Amino acid sequence: MVDLARRNFFKAKSIHTKPAIRLPYVANEDTFIENCTQCARCITSCPENIIIKGDAGFPEIDFARGECTFCNKCIDVCDEPLFNHVDSAPAFDLHIQIKGNCLAVNQVFCQSCQDSCDTEAISFRYLDSSIPQPQILLDSCNGCGACVSVCPQASIELSPHTTLTKVGEINECS
Ligand code: SF4
Ligand code: SF4
Ligand code: SF4
Incomplete structure (x- = not known):
């Protein structure tokens, strides 16, 4: 379920974040920041526990906690248009x-x-x-x-x- 009030809150603001590693297959940083609602479902879905709430509340990957196994569970639980098709681009740039x-x-x-x-x-x-x-x-x-x-x-x-x-x-x- 998309939280439109929360999305509009982010869209109404200028958002400044530090460079971070986002989820695999994220199309680009601007698309991610514009459309991520910070619902945190990706964080709880990751079996490797490598997704954390990062700068300005946006999820990011912390490889100091472990590796990405490319299970795609974080993508499957996300309703937002953040991702490239998984076969069309490298998972991470x-x-x-x-x-x-x-x-x-x-x-x-x-x-x-x-x-x-x-x-x-x-x-x-x-x-x-x-x-x-x-x-x-x-x-x-x-x-x-x-x-x-x-x-x-x-x-x-x-x-x-x-x-x-x-x-x-x-x-x-x-
Ligand atoms: S693809 Fe799987 S292991 Fe990699 S960040 Fe997403 S949920 Fe975690
Ligand atoms: S694991 Fe060992 S060899 Fe590899 S980068 Fe670290 S210190 Fe260097
Ligand atoms: S594929 Fe790249 S990131 Fe993964 S273990 Fe090898 S060197 Fe490290």
Whole structure:
């Protein structure tokens, strides 16, 4: 059931949110902010418990809590027009990087992230080091986030491609 009063409340305001990872297959940030009613059903539906109430009350994914298994339960419980068809686009449009505090980068053996990655997007090579160094094959990464919570250094950063701090400005009531 769509809460029109709540939706119009959001549409009547300019909404400023920090960049965040939204649900899988969300069409884009503007569409999400304009149409999400903050009903929170996606939050309670996620068996992995990785969806949280984030900035300005909008749901976002926290991969520090676990991985997305692409079960689509959060999409199935949502009545709003937020999503691309699940077969027409990647589930997530994310930037991924390994930060400088990685154990392997600092010459301590660790390959926990590789072991967690089902798509084999993370590999280790010797390069100029006696400790194998991690590399991410971006084309193989599906953004599941499984590597994030297993890293003992919190070295893997998944972030939305946008760097804007203002992602929605909606001034019209409908
Ligand atoms: S697709 Fe499934 S695991 Fe992924 S965020 Fe939605 S409910 Fe959670
Ligand atoms: S799990 Fe973390 S610390 Fe270990 S190699 Fe991967 S990124 Fe580095
Ligand atoms: S986010 Fe990418 S690199 Fe990390 S486990 Fe998932 S597919 Fe592998």
